[in-house]
Amino acid sequence: MKNMRRILTVAVLVMVLGLTACGGSDKGGSSKTSSGGGYTFTSGSTKIEMSSDAAKVVDELGEADEYFESESCAFEGLDKVYTYPGFKLNTYPKDDKDYVLSVVFMDDTVSTDEGISIGSTKDEVTEAYGDASEESASKLVYEKGDTELVIGLSGDSVSSVEIGANVEK
Amino acid sequence: MIKRKRLPGWAGKAALFLAVLLVTLFFLQRLLMPKYMSDIVEGALTAEYYEETTEHEVLFVGDCEVYENFSPITLYEEYGISSYIRGSAQQLAWQSYYLLEDTLRYETPKAVVFNVLALKYDEPQSEAYNRMTIDGMKFSKTKLNAVKASMTDRENMLDYIFPILRYHSRWSDLSGEDVKYMFRKDKISHNGYYMRIDVRPVKEFPEPDILADYTLGSYAMGYLDKMRELCEEKGIALILVKSPSLFPHWYDEWDEQIAAYAKEYGLDYFNYEKLADAVGIDYNTDTYDAGLHMNLAGAEKLSGYFGQYLKENYELTDYRDDPQYQEVYAEKIRFYEDMEAAQRKELEEYGEIVSY
Numbered sequence: 293m294k295n296m297r298r299i300l301t302v303a304v305l306v307m308v309l310g311l312t313a314c315g316g317s318d319k320g321g322s323s324k325t326s327s328g329g330g331y332t333f334t335s336g337s338t339k340i341e342m343s344s345d346a347a348k349v350v351d352e353l354g355e356a357d358e359y360f361e362s363e364s365c366a367f368e369g370l371d372k373v374y375t376y377p378g379f380k381l382n383t384y385p386k387d388d389k390d391y392v393l394s395v396v397f398m399d400d401t402v403s404t405d406e407g408i409s410i411g412s413t414k415d416e417v418t419e420a421y422g423d424a425s426e427e428s429a430s431k432l433v434y435e436k437g438d439t440e441l442v443i444g445l446s447g448d449s450v451s452s453v454e455i456g457a458n459v460e461k
Numbered sequence: 462m463i464k465r466k467r468l469p470g471w472a473g474k475a476a477l478f479l480a481v482l483l484v485t486l487f488f489l490q491r492l493l494m495p496k497y498m499s500d501i502v503e504g505a506l507t508a509e510y511y512e513e514t515t516e517h518e519v520l521f522v523g524d525c526e527v528y529e530n531f532s533p534i535t536l537y538e539e540y541g542i543s544s545y546i547r548g549s550a551q552q553l554a555w556q557s558y559y560l561l562e563d564t565l566r567y568e569t570p571k572a573v574v575f576n577v578l579a580l581k582y583d584e585p586q587s588e589a590y591n592r593m594t595i596d597g598m599k600f601s602k603t604k605l606n607a608v609k610a611s612m613t614d615r616e617n618m619l620d621y622i623f624p625i626l627r628y629h630s631r632w633s634d635l636s637g638e639d640v641k642y643m644f645r646k647d648k649i650s651h652n653g654y655y656m657r658i659d660v661r662p663v664k665e666f667p668e669p670d671i672l673a674d675y676t677l678g679s680y681a682m683g684y685l686d687k688m689r690e691l692c693e694e695k696g697i698a699l700i701l702v703k704s705p706s707l708f709p710h711w712y713d714e715w716d717e718q719i720a721a722y723a724k725e726y727g728l729d730y731f732n733y734e735k736l737a738d739a740v741g742i743d744y745n746t747d748t749y750d751a752g753l754h755m756n757l758a759g760a761e762k763l764s765g766y767f768g769q770y771l772k773e774n775y776e777l778t779d780y781r782d783d784p785q786y787q788e789v790y791a792e793k794i795r796f797y798e799d800m801e802a803a804q805r806k807e808l809e810e811y812g813e814i815v816s817y
Contacts, residue, residue, distance in 0.1 A: 360665070362750070362753055380668070396670045444671070451673070452673045454670070454673065
């Protein structure tokens with residue numbers, strides 16, 4: 293009987309110690325923040341890094357032409373869209389803060405830090421960025437750090453530009 | 462005479478140790494897994510299906526555009542249709558396929574309704590959403606395949622088979638709710654429908670993004686093929702719908718691809734964004750979050766309209782005449798009406814819904 297009690301105690305202790313050693317809190321899902329070394333976009337004097345603190349970026353950019361927010365399917369917090377001249381800034385919530393998810397070009401008045409805009413040629417893109425990590429007739433995809441640059445092509449001409457964070461929301 | 466060998470004393474102790482360890486692990490796993498009861502209740506939808514006691518002739522699969530926009534209770538009340546929504550938050554096309562396959566282990570509906578918005582995603586998106594869809598599935602080969610199809614780069618199969626490996630670090634977040642709902646959870650849906658009665662009118666949406674490629678991805682479309690083939694094999698009608706939710710944007714280019722797909726395979730496809738007037742949707746009163754999802758009024762209108770089509774085009778049983786279903790649905794309708802009343806009370810008291 294004494295042995296039995298000892299076995300039970302050891303088994304439970306092994307389990308509990310094994311679990312508690314891991315520590316921390318976890319609600320499922322993960323997200324990295326701030327993609328240092330990835331693709332960026334510069335508007336005026338504001339350099340926008342993907343996964344950086346959106347509040348600071350929005351503060352620096354000034355008042356948006358339009359603002360839209362939507363609740364995610366189930367989680368608390370809001371996905372936000374700020375529309376500025378020539379581009380949209382999308383953010384995602386994580387742990388009570390908003391982070392930059394992506395910058396999407398809406399017309400040809402803005403260009404990437406490497407000088408590519410809607411209407412640039414495919415040759416100009418490959419000259420600026422080199423070989424794409426993924427290429428098809430309709431798009432070129434470049435990866436750098438935890439960011440992705442997706443350039444849409446219509447024939448030989450750039451039809452869309454999106455710089456985004458590779459992040460799990 | 463054969464002499465029976467006696468096991469050494471240590472073997473018995475080891476077996477006992479192992480048994481205690483496994484039982485402890487089982488209880489700890491039940492304790493540590495998220496319960497999705499007072500927070501992010503959508504995570505409880507998948508498992509709730511297994512509590513059903515009646516069969517369903519219409520099955521919905523898809524994301525929030527089905528579980529917030531269609532009301533199976535209305536389908537029963539108005540047409541006697543028995544239906545269930547196997548929906549979950551950001552349910553991806555491959556997850557809809559495996560939830561359909563999972564459902565077919567228990568019953569064979571006459572019609573399956575798939576909401577096409579999920580086809581915009583062509584790769585796994587988020588562990589948190591994967592978990593909400595898959596964790597609640599009963600263990601089976603189908604569940605393992607669902608995991609395999611859904612995992613992001615940072616996930617692994619073992620964490621799904623033994624969730625304690627994934628959730629062990631929740632020990633410091635445990636609350637009374639984790640103990641209360643260890644083995645039994647409250648019902649949160651109405652045959653898979655998530656009810657909201659509040660009203661937030663549609664305002665404006667941002668300009669849709671200019672996309673690099675408007676072709677729906679091959680991975681997602683491959684699972685639509687699999688759903689269609691599975692339905693064909695089982696003699697089930699597959700119906701494609703785009704619910705009247707207005708955001709995220711559903712591009713005309715996507716709509717044309719789905720319409721062409723439906724035409725090619727002889728399926729019905731209804732885009733209820735385009736049919737919103739015919740349905741009678743008023744975007745000032747029938748949505749609770751400015752056009753992303755319908756509220757109860759919107760869901761009942763849509764279900765009434767869709768139910769008429771179901772009734773006219775499929776030989777569905779009117780279960781209102783069946784005493785067993787009458788009894789089961791009387792309870793379901795009571796729960797539905799009680800929840801509606803409770804939400805109205807909260808709206809009056811707090812000006813918003815706080816508990817749902």
